[in-house]
Amino acid sequence: MIYTDIATAAVAFREQIDRAQRILLLTHVNPDGDALGSLLGAYHALRDSGKEPIALASSALPSYCMGLPGVEAVHVYQRGDPLPEADLVWMLDTASLSRVGLIFDEHRATLASRPLIITDHHVTNDGGGSVNLIDPSAASTADLLFRLLRAMGLPVSPAAATCLTVGVITDTQSFQTSSTTPQTLRTAADLLETGADLRALIGAVYFSIPESTMRLSALVLNAMRREGALAWATVTRAQLALTGASDEASDDTITQLQRMAGVRVCVLFKERADGTVKISLRSVPGINVAAIALTWGGGGHTQAAGATLPMPLAEAFDAVLPLLRAALAESATA
Amino acid sequence: MIYTDIATAAVAFREQIDRAQRILLLTHVNPDGDALGSLLGAYHALRDSGKEPIALASSALPSYCMGLPGVEAVHVYQRGDPLPEADLVWMLDTASLSRVGLIFDEHRATLASRPLIITDHHVTNDGGGSVNLIDPSAASTADLLFRLLRAMGLPVSPAAATCLTVGVITDTQSFQTSSTTPQTLRTAADLLETGADLRALIGAVYFSIPESTMRLSALVLNAMRREGALAWATVTRAQLALTGASDEASDDTITQLQRMAGVRVCVLFKERADGTVKISLRSVPGINVAAIALTWGGGGHTQAAGATLPMPLAEAFDAVLPLLRAALAESATA
Helix, strand or coil, rough: CEEECHHHHHHHHHHHHHHHCCEEECCCCCCCCCHHHHHHHHHHHCCCCCCCCEEEECCCHHHHHHCCCHHHCCCECCCCCCCCCCCEEEEEEEHHHHHHHHHHHHHHHHHCCCCEEEECCCCCCCCCCEEEEECCCCHHHHHHHHHHHHHCCCCHHHHHHHHHHHHHHHHCCCCCCCCHHHHHHHHHHHHHHHHHCHHHHHHHCCCCCCHHHHHHHHHHHHCEEEECCCEEEECHHHHHHHCCCCCCHHHHHHHHHCCCCCCCCEEEEEECCCCEEEEEEEEEECHHHHHHCCCCCCCCCCCEEEEEECCCHHHHHHHHHHHHHHHHHHHHCC | CCCHHHHHHHHHHHHHHHHCEEEEECCCCCCCHHHHHHHHHHHHHEEEEEECEEECCCCCCCHHHHCCCCCCEEEECCCCCCCCCCCCEECCCCCCHHHHHHHHHHHHHHHHHCCEEEEEECCCCCCCCCCCECCCCCCCHHHHHHHHHHHHCCCCHHHHHHHHHHHHHHHHCCCCCCCCHHHHHHHHHHHHHHCHHHHHHHHHHHCCCCCHHHHHHHHHHCCCEECEEEEECCCCEHHHHCCCCCCCCHHHHHHHHCECCCCEEEEEEEEEECCCCEEEEEECCCHHHHHHHCCCCCCECEEEEEEECCCCCHHHHHHHHHHHHHHHHHHHHH
């Protein structure tokens, strides 16, 4: 059953949870703030209700989440690990079981045999649980989950509220995405009143940038290129070596390009250790970068997409930039 | 009379407004988003009530506000301009009449002779009006003003809501300052529901950075210096000339330094055209940078302060950095 209404969903969710004691909590691979915040929010609420929740992540947690209350309880799954026993599986912020990653790959049959409930805000969610709450109008799964927990009458402690708030903040880029609604802001207000430590979260998410990331960003933006409404920049292996920054350190640089006045489409070229080039694309409405990413088997959203190109940097420029120029020209005449 | 309670204040404000027809709206010199957003919010509400508001600014408006509805009605005062006739003066987001700048300097006596009402959130407000609503717990004056307008029963149009929202967003740095409360988020939710165009505002405030500012920021951060919990950077005349950026373009760079992991105190040195050096200081709680700024007659808040040093860059480094090192050492032993 797929629910979009929280009050109705709460009855069905509560029934499943009441029936279970050990509840396995799962989320998507490469968990972001919303994935982990939701996982931990559910963990706290269940534990505080006398249940035995097991929080399992398929891969490493984001560094800005390492200070979250209860984060030490999250087990990061390793190849070959057994699947913990559980009466119920609750999957959060994840469009389908396959997105759980390695845990799914190695325990597909066992997972399929267990009762599954799902809470998510992805429009692509296939609703594969016996009870599903899927609301794409929610800016984050944490937002939806908070309201569900309250509707179920489960306790939401200050610790749970802090974990849920990290999801609300990161999935909206601090209330700057177009998905931000009055509901998003009211949920955030309620979470603060419930005791969420907003100051600590803002510090961890926005005021804990590694020096190496800052230096890499300066180098990359220094060499940024601009051509009318098109902007691009490059992260080379040499720059990574010079600054000591990690491969993920430049993840935010594409947003910097996007923040420039007059930019309608931008791309970040990232030289990978294996000789390929990863591109990240952003655009304004009217320019579909997902279609461009698809040229190399990539994908994403209409306004934010990516792909990996099996060629050196110089060739990647020649392959990508003409397509972006053409897309710009086409959007100008549309 | 100084009010902190909105419902009570609304009665007194309404009485003053009902009695007047031409109402002069003033705010502080170098108006920021909250100053101008509040000025325009009041302007719309009064005009939509059949009054004749006059919006007067003492100096140039921020570029990200130039798209606000009604901004063309704001008159920027020039030296020698007459003071417009008015039955009532409403001063917004301004701690005292002297902070209005040139208008006050040139029309002090006339201003003093007119009935004055004040709406503000600055803790330093001297409450010099006949009716004052001063609430330092409000994260922005726009937040306070929105609730006051509603309590007075004045109309708040979508245009007014958009103007007020720019104040709510900029004074909280997109809900990231410690002044952000559940009330702040609920006001923002109400403003969105009233029709505020959040998407356009976010675009104007956060996604319209001039290319020259971005290039200046990259140059400055590239040469950033770090010494344990201390970070500093320098904006030179040469960098400004090279990038074509304005003197104000580096205003956000100090925040970049502050966002780095492990930074407890930071300073940006800005070489001015007149041979002086302007410093901007930021710190974590426990380190009072206002006290340091006071050394050169500067000031500000405990965690954010500034001063102008009558000396060349090299001397400014030697004057400022030892004080910051000492403040850090002292806070470590405290």
